[in-house]
Amino acid sequence: MLRALKSFGAFWYDFVIGDDWQVAVFVVAALALTALLTHVAGVNAWWLIPLAAFAVLAWSLRRATSGKS
């Protein structure tokens, strides 16, 4: 049972998070910052998530091709 649960968890981790977990952390942090800017500072930060996505993709590709991934 425990083994089945472990492989089920591993499947979803691999499926959603994939090869670079730092991309997931970056996206969640960017969403949190967007929520803060919008709700606390009153800034309609629609531009933040796309910029964050472009930046983290470049960073992840750079690391993957230079052997740091």
Added chain:
Amino acid sequence: MTAALPLVLTVFVACAVEAIEALTIVLAAGLTRQWRSTFQGMAAALLVLAAVVGVLGPTITLLPLTALRLVIGALLAIFGLQWLRKAILRATGYKALHDEASAYLREVAAAKAAPEVAKRGISDWYAFTLAFKGVLLEGLEVVFIVITFGDNQRDLGAAVVGAAIAVVVVAVTGIAVRAPLAKVPENAMKFAVGIMLTSFGTFWGAEGAGVRWPGGDAALLVLVPAVAAVSLGYAAWLQRAARLGAAPGPSATSSPAAAPGPAPVTKSEEVTG
């Protein structure tokens, strides 16, 4: 129906990729072992998937739209960026292309080597479990895509239509040719799906975080091409870097599978596609 067309097309392409991978496994089990146990494995997996949809579908629709968009948007953006990353690395030769023909040969070799054991009323347990696992795992990905896209757009029916067409088209083609669909441009499809997942994930995630997009839903008409342009730009950048020797990779896309770059990405790529 016209308004739902982008949703249907996105789900269709994403689910077609998963269905092709499931087909490869089912064909390997059926053609090398026996069809009866393979079909039993498929049927068992489809029953489990139906139960998952029956439980998850109605539960997710009960969540408030803002919370749903935040969580699903984050998941889709992460998921989409992962697909884009893989597709770009494959297109530029830094990662071997996912090859359905070689995946099929590997499955066939393993299936031929395994002994035929009857268990729990199934005459060939290996064929059963191989088909069950393949259909269940790829099917879960289809379910994830259908539920997330369908619920976020509040049009589960359109998402189901896109997925159903994909599964039927792939299944009929597979039955017709009785071989893995190796000639399908899988990486190009994954590239396109990665762009759509990242765009929709970014859009919904930001909305869930409280953002109001300029132009409302029409912002997607700018966001999708922007994500596509940036991704293609990154692919060109990696190819150029490889040519200049800054990152000594392969020579463009001439033989990406045969000439992996200097830092092959690891982990279970052959399993997840």
